[in-house]
Every structure is written in structure tokens, then in C-alpha cells.
Amino acid sequence: MIIGSRNDGSDSGVSLRAERFNRHTFWCGQSGSGKTYALGMVLEQLLLHTELPLLILDPNADFTRLNEVRSDADTEEARALAEIPVRILHSTSTDGEQVRARFTDLSVASKAAALQLDPISDAEEFNVLLHTDVDPKTFNNESFITGLRASNDPGKLKLANRIENLQVLEWDLWSRGVEAITDVIDTHPRANSP
Numbered sequence: 001m002i003i004g005s006r007n008d009g010s011d012s013g014v015s016l017r018a019e020r021f022n023r024h025t026f027w028c029g030q031s032g033s034g035k036t037y038a039l040g041m042v043l044e045q046l047l048l049h050t051e052l053p054l055l056i057l058d059p060n061a062d063f064t065r066l067n068e069v070r071s072d073a074d075t076e077e078a079r080a081l082a083e084i085p086v087r088i089l090h091s092t093s094t095d096g097e098q099v100r101a102r103f104t105d106l107s108v109a110s111k112a113a114a115l116q117l118d119p120i121s122d123a124e125e126f127n128v129l130l131h132t133d134v135d136p137k138t139f140n141n142e143s144f145i146t147g148l149r150a151s152n153d154p155g156k157l158k159l160a161n162r163i164e165n166l167q168v169l170e171w172d173l174w175s176r177g178v179e180a181i182t183d184v185i186d187t188h189p190r191a192n193s194p
């Protein structure tokens with residue numbers, strides 16, 4: 001796929017082998033040298049010329065307009081790009097679709113990280129977490145905490161305090177019945193850009 005042209009006066013374009021993008025790629029250059037710009041070109045070309053699914057974790061919000069085509073771009077490629085399903089999910093801006101996660105979809109390690117739990121130094125609480133199975137359809141913040149508190153298990157009491165103190169259940173991140181990022185990925189859009 002062609003991603004640009006040479007500046008040595010020759011006519012030949014600069015091309016990369018698209019099929020190699022299913023492997024690790026290290027993309028480096030000085031600040032301001034054009035990494036983001038060139039990566040934008042690569043992402044467009046991958047969308048156009050491959051079937052590779054793309055999941056773009058984009059904390060700098062460099063590619064949040066990947067699903068838009070410039071009004072003056074009236075080419076075959078622009079028309080093709082406009083047809084490709086790209087979902088852009090936001091985590092800081094409240095405009096547009098939001099990144100949401102379902103706590104129950106997380107691995108135990110991720111749940112423990114959200115709760116700042118260590119499997120050794122917080123062994124009792126960690127073990128409660130390990131054995132706590134909640135149904136996302138019926139999950140309710142208050143009854144969950146009340147249920148933990150109703151027990152005489154010191155691990156459960158400590159976990160209830162931890163959850164309340166960290167206010168984890170109040171995070172905007174949780175899907176609370178709406179579409180979670182895992183659901184978005186299951187719909188197989190070509191690119192997600194959280």
C-alpha cells in the first residue's frame with residue numbers, strides 16, 4: 001500500500017507491505033517528525049486495502065476523526081472510506097459514543113487492579129472477589145454492598161469498605177446496561193478508537 005511520496009525528486013511512491021501489519025511494528029521518530037501523520041496514512045490504507053480489524057487505543061485523541069472524510073476529497077478512496085464501519089468511542093469528551101466496560105467482563109486481575117487489591121497482602125478480600133459471581137442483568141450497587149455487609153465474613157466486610165471508599169461503583173466507566181466495549185467489538189466494526 002502506498003503511504004506517501006519520496007522527497008528526492010523521484011516519482012515512485014513509498015509503500016509498505018500491508019500483510020506485515022499483523023505483526024509487531026515499532027514506529028519511532030523525533031518529536032514533530034511526522035509519526036502521527038504517517039500513522040494516520042497507514043490506518044487509512046489498512047482500512048482501504050486489508051481486512052485487518054483495528055482497535056486503536058488513542059489517549060491523545062489523534063484519530064478521533066478517522067471516520068470522517070474531508071469535504072474536498074472527492075476520490076474513489078474517499079468514497080470507499082466513507083463506507084467502512086468505524087466506531088469512535090470517547091472517554092474524556094462527553095460528545096458522541098462513550099467507552100463503557102462491564103465489570104463482570106473483566107478478568108480477575110483487572111477487577112483486582114480496579115480495586116487496588118493484591119492477591120497476597122489483601123488475601124482475604126482477593127479471595128472474596130475471586131468467588132463473587134454477579135449477574136450483570138440483576139446487579140444493583142446498593143444490594144451488592146448490603147449483601148457483603150450482611151455477612152460475618154471479615155473479607156466481605158473489608159471488600160465492601162474498599163468498594164465504597166474507592167467509589168468504584170460510581171465510576172462513569174461502567175456500562176450499567178448500555179452497550180459495553182466488548183459488545184462493540186463483537187459487532188466487528190473495522191476500527192474502534194477509544
Ligand SMILES: Nc1ncnc2c1ncn2[C@@H]1O[C@H](COP(=O)(O)OP(=O)(O)OP(=O)(O)O)[C@@H](O)[C@H]1O
Pocket residue numbers: 004029030031032033034035036037038
Ligand atoms: N508528510 C507530511 N506532509 C505534510 N505535513 C506533515 C507530514 N508529516 C507531518 N506533517 C505535519 O508536521 C507536524 C508534526 O507531525 P506529527 O504531529 O505527525 O509529528 P509526531 O512525530 O507525531 O510528533 P509528536 O512526537 O509531537 O507526537 C504536523 O503539523 C503535521 O501535520
Ligand SMILES: [Mg+2]
Pocket residue numbers: 035036037
Ligand atoms: Mg504524535
